[in-house]
Amino acid sequence: MEHNREFEIDGNSNPIQISRLALDIGGSLIKLVYFSRNSGDDEDPPKDKVGVSNGVNGRLHFAKFETAKINDCLEFISANKLFLGGECDSGFQHQENCTNDRRFIKATGGGAYKFSELFKEKLDISLEKEDEMDCLVIGANFLLKAANQEAFTYLNGQKEFVQIDHNDLYPYLLVNIGSGVSMIKVDGDGKYERVSGTSVGGGTFWGLGKLLTKCQSFDELLELSHQGNNRAIDTLVGDIYGGMDYSKVGLSSTTIASSFGKAISDNKELEDYKPEDISRSLLRMISNNIGQISYLNALRFGLKRIFFGGFFIRGHSYTMDTIAVAVHFWSKGEAKAMFLRHEGFLGALGAFMSYESPSLDNLVVNQMVPLPVNASLVTDTNFDTLKGDLNGTESIRCSIYRA
Amino acid sequence: MEHNREFEIDGNSNPIQISRLALDIGGSLIKLVYFSRNSGDDEDPPKDKVGVSNGVNGRLHFAKFETAKINDCLEFISANKLFLGGECDSGFQHQENCTNDRRFIKATGGGAYKFSELFKEKLDISLEKEDEMDCLVIGANFLLKAANQEAFTYLNGQKEFVQIDHNDLYPYLLVNIGSGVSMIKVDGDGKYERVSGTSVGGGTFWGLGKLLTKCQSFDELLELSHQGNNRAIDTLVGDIYGGMDYSKVGLSSTTIASSFGKAISDNKELEDYKPEDISRSLLRMISNNIGQISYLNALRFGLKRIFFGGFFIRGHSYTMDTIAVAVHFWSKGEAKAMFLRHEGFLGALGAFMSYESPSLDNLVVNQMVPLPVNASLVTDTNFDTLKGDLNGTESIRCSIYRA
Numbered sequence: 001m002e003h004n005r006e007f008e009i010d011g012n013s014n015p016i017q018i019s020r021l022a023l024d025i026g027g028s029l030i031k032l033v034y035f036s037r038n039s040g041d042d043e044d045p046p047k048d049k050v051g052v053s054n055g056v057n058g059r060l061h062f063a064k065f066e067t068a069k070i071n072d073c074l075e076f077i078s079a080n081k082l083f084l085g086g087e088c089d090s091g092f093q094h095q096e097n098c099t100n101d102r103r104f105i106k107a108t109g110g111g112a113y114k115f116s117e118l119f120k121e122k123l124d125i126s127l128e129k130e131d132e133m134d135c136l137v138i139g140a141n142f143l144l145k146a147a148n149q150e151a152f153t154y155l156n157g158q159k160e161f162v163q164i165d166h167n168d169l170y171p172y173l174l175v176n177i178g179s180g181v182s183m184i185k186v187d188g189d190g191k192y193e194r195v196s197g198t199s200v201g202g203g204t205f206w207g208l209g210k211l212l213t214k215c216q217s218f219d220e221l222l223e224l225s226h227q228g229n230n231r232a233i234d235t236l237v238g239d240i241y242g243g244m245d246y247s248k249v250g251l252s253s254t255t256i257a258s259s260f261g262k263a264i265s266d267n268k269e270l271e272d273y274k275p276e277d278i279s280r281s282l283l284r285m286i287s288n289n290i291g292q293i294s295y296l297n298a299l300r301f302g303l304k305r306i307f308f309g310g311f312f313i314r315g316h317s318y319t320m321d322t323i324a325v326a327v328h329f330w331s332k333g334e335a336k337a338m339f340l341r342h343e344g345f346l347g348a349l350g351a352f353m354s355y356e357s358p359s360l361d362n363l364v365v366n367q368m369v370p371l372p373v374n375a376s377l378v379t380d381t382n383f384d385t386l387k388g389d390l391n392g393t394e395s396i397r398c399s400i401y402r403a
Numbered sequence: 404m405e406h407n408r409e410f411e412i413d414g415n416s417n418p419i420q421i422s423r424l425a426l427d428i429g430g431s432l433i434k435l436v437y438f439s440r441n442s443g444d445d446e447d448p449p450k451d452k453v454g455v456s457n458g459v460n461g462r463l464h465f466a467k468f469e470t471a472k473i474n475d476c477l478e479f480i481s482a483n484k485l486f487l488g489g490e491c492d493s494g495f496q497h498q499e500n501c502t503n504d505r506r507f508i509k510a511t512g513g514g515a516y517k518f519s520e521l522f523k524e525k526l527d528i529s530l531e532k533e534d535e536m537d538c539l540v541i542g543a544n545f546l547l548k549a550a551n552q553e554a555f556t557y558l559n560g561q562k563e564f565v566q567i568d569h570n571d572l573y574p575y576l577l578v579n580i581g582s583g584v585s586m587i588k589v590d591g592d593g594k595y596e597r598v599s600g601t602s603v604g605g606g607t608f609w610g611l612g613k614l615l616t617k618c619q620s621f622d623e624l625l626e627l628s629h630q631g632n633n634r635a636i637d638t639l640v641g642d643i644y645g646g647m648d649y650s651k652v653g654l655s656s657t658t659i660a661s662s663f664g665k666a667i668s669d670n671k672e673l674e675d676y677k678p679e680d681i682s683r684s685l686l687r688m689i690s691n692n693i694g695q696i697s698y699l700n701a702l703r704f705g706l707k708r709i710f711f712g713g714f715f716i717r718g719h720s721y722t723m724d725t726i727a728v729a730v731h732f733w734s735k736g737e738a739k740a741m742f743l744r745h746e747g748f749l750g751a752l753g754a755f756m757s758y759e760s761p762s763l764d765n766l767v768v769n770q771m772v773p774l775p776v777n778a779s780l781v782t783d784t785n786f787d788t789l790k791g792d793l794n795g796t797e798s799i800r801c802s803i804y805r806a
Contacts, residue, residue: 027643027660028667068668110643110660133652179638179661182652194652196699196733200603200692203638203661211666211673211681212614235582235606240430240513249536249585249597257430257513258582258606263614264431265471270614270673278614289603289692296599296699330599 020355021082023127024135024347025111027179028203028218029311030073031348032063034082060352060396062345064311067111074122077105083125104128108135108351133184135350137192140174140309142349143342147396151307151338154320155328162338173303175294176346177310179203183297196297198290202312205286212282213275221279222316228280233273235261259285280318287319291326291337298327298335306337311344342396423758424485426530427538427750428514430582431606431621432714433476434751435466437485463755463799465748467714470514477525480508486528507531511538511754536587538753540595543577543712545752546745550799554710554741557723558731565741576706578697579749580713582606586700599700601693605715608689615685616678624682625719631683636676638664662688683721690722694729694740701730701738709740714747745799 021034037058065073077083083103105119107127119125143150144164152161174184174192180203183196206218215221237246238253239262245253260281263273290308298306306327313319320339327337342349424437440461468476480486486506508522510530522528546553547567555564577587577595583606586599609621618624640649641656642665648656663684666676693711701709709730716722723742730740745752 027638027664066668110640110645110649113647114643114645116645131651132649179643179664179667180659196695198692198695199637199659199662199664200688201661203664203667204688207636207661207663207666208611211663211676214672233610234602235430237513240517240582242513242517242519244516246513246535248534256583256602258604258610259602260610260614261430261582261602261606263610264582264606265469269617273614285603285607289601292599292601293696293699296696296703300699300702 020352021077021105022348022352022354023105023107023109023112024132024345024351025067025070025107025109025115026311026347027110028067028206029178029344030065030067030070030111031311031345032061032065032073032076032082033345033348033352034061034063035059035352036061060349062342062348064344070111070115070118074119077125078123083123102126106130106351106354108132108347130351130354132347133182133192133194134190135347135354136174136176136182136309137184137186137190137350138353139346139349140186140307140340141169141189142353143340143346144169144307147342150341152341153336153338154317154324157317157321171301171303173294173298173301173306174346175290175306175308175310177201177290177308177312181290181293181310183294185297185301185303195301196293198293200286200289202310205282205312209279209282212270212278215275215279219314222283222314222319224276225279225283225318226276228274228276228278230256230277230281230284232277233262233281234259234284235264256284256288283319284322286312287322288326291323292330294323294337295327295330295335299331304335306335307340308337309340309343309346313339313343315339315341315343423755424480424508425751425755425757426508426510426512426515427535427748427754428470428473428510428512428518429714429750430513431470431609432581432747433468433470433473433514434714434748435464435468435476435479435485436748436751436755437464437466438462438755439464463752465745465751467747473514473518473521477522480528481526486526505529509533509754509757511535511750533754533757535750536585536595536597537593538750538757539577539579539585539712540587540589540593540753541756542749542752543589543710543743544572544592545756546743546749547572547710550745553744555744556739556741557720557727560720560724574704574706576697576701576704576709577749578693578709578711578713580604580693580711580715584693584696584713586697588700588704588706598704599696601696603689603692605713608685608715612682612685615673615681618678618682622717625686625717625722627679628682628686628721629679631677631679631681633659633680633684633687635680636665636684637662637687638667659687659691686722687725689715690725691729694726695733697726697740698730698733698738702734707738709738710743711740712743712746712749716742716746718742718744718746 021032024031035058037056065076083105103124104126105128108130109132112127112129116127116129119127145166149161151164152159154160171185171187174186176182176184179201181198181201182194184192185195186192202218206221209215209221213221213224215224234256235258236253237251237255237257238244240257241253243253245251251257266272294306294308298304308320308323313323320337324337327335340346424435427434438461440459468479486508506527507529508531511533512535515530515532519530519532522530548569552564554567555562557563574588574590577589579585579587582604584601584604585597587595588598589595605621609624612618612624616624616627618627637659638661639656640654640658640660641647643660644656646656648654654660669675697709697711701707711723711726716726723740727740730738743749
């Protein structure tokens, strides 16, 4: 294949070496994963017996942009020359690639198709399209096998990291909550089936939330939900049963009988409700629904573990709590919801892995190192989309070996 | 039990004899079922060998009120004396009951508990509470066994009545869509289990719809959805994939990827969207979600038939179409969605059946007769809640036999 070539970062003294970017362009967000080599050689993996370096150490970085603001993303890529091929730039270290006259980036998600022309026109970059589900599965498998402290459970406000036994990983259900939700039964590397999904996902939370509260961002809406109380707007079992449980069928008085049901009978307009309460109800409705449908699909295939990824979650405790409680409730404790630290970047990581060299197995992640992402970027850019981002401010220390 | 007594309507010439009412008081609606005897004796069932009448012919009537307007309902009951027991009223025919000093009505739903005191205070009527799930199952079984042209399928705009073989009725999944949704696996008369449910139901459609469109009634909101186009606000697969299908996983470009997803990226306020489109998106999101969760539960228990009831549906073609398509899609044609003509009155019918005499089996429904419900009521009331109601304007011709 045309883009089959060695990937290498040489020993040049340039302190920051950014190389290899992959994109996941979804309906709401563009996720970026890229690698930067460490500044010194001291941390590089040991050389082999004949003194040849087996690889380089560096960091994987994670960033995101709103899809609606794709021009910011294009500018970011252009300013930092985050692509392979094309004319050689003295500040950028792709000497082996200099002869290639095609500039390209691996990309997945629907936007890799939709915005293909835009990348070509504006940056003269080709998007090498990778299948979305392939990438999600590759990304999830990579994180679950290679990264320490990646998967965790969340119950009663307690986050607990889970050590995954590589020999006992499969099968599992991967639930990726982006704008919409995909549910994928994963049986091994490259072995999977998209068994279900729902259109009630992150785009629904954000879209409905924007209409109902006039919040201008997903994070603002999520933040609002912290202070909200869904009882102000949801009809609880107790509201129907005069404060009582409906114990015969196991419904306590505090169970939500009808999401947004109180809006029916209250003589209130939209403006009379607190945006905080609306956000909370919405978040609970959607998280609970995803948890329930996920569990029902896990049950279908006898899967005990469900890993939730995608940018909807954003490490938000109430979201995770609701999903975990839903899975616990419906499965009567049989199935377990687990979350991924790099939840939002599964697809982008998968696309990153799809560069043909080094192979997946050669990317070794040593440990997580919280590190401001901006620190590793050329500093004359002024993008603030990375701020306040749970994932965007983290990087993974890792080594890339020659294939 | 205190209320165990013969129920009888005598041969008095009073042209309209309304007797026996049962209520289902839900989170949004109060459903009423009551019986009226035919004016003449000519249609009564034949007398037995010693000349004793075995029963009377008449009609079952269906009506509803908003729970928020419960006072209208109380007035209606009072004006028409729709209760058993208490002082005898010359215009009302309960002579055998005149000695009883307690007035009561069979009632189910959470409101039977919540409004118990209100009925006592305002009308001096006791609500004889019947379990909600019991009543739903009794009502559904009754309709499926006794009524002609009750169950039907709905696909591609075609309604097709299904003749149910009584010996092949069980097991089935009963999905009752009220404010919230209950999913009940029915194995026989009185044999059932509430296996699942969701808080995303009719209350969610109406509640969110009211907040988003300022519609003042459920029916208005439903009516609006006719003219709407959900593509104006939902993100379709094609919107993400630049107009293409994502055919590898079987998603066509017109599949909804994210309900309300377009509201994210559009630079629009709530006011900029057409209420018709919002209503349509909401209806499709909720109907589709219920269809999916129902199917997953049917699959769990190997149930091929799913009957949908509850007042959410209201014989609305788009709602039924969406639910039916969801069940068809997710089950790959294996499971079948069926609807009930008297969908909204399952619980009220069940409560009606729970009067101890005559027994369930003795209520024989001959046929459906569309008949304005008001025609059989004392005419000095002026309630308009019954207008424009698909179910409320129908009655069932039936006979009641002595137990």
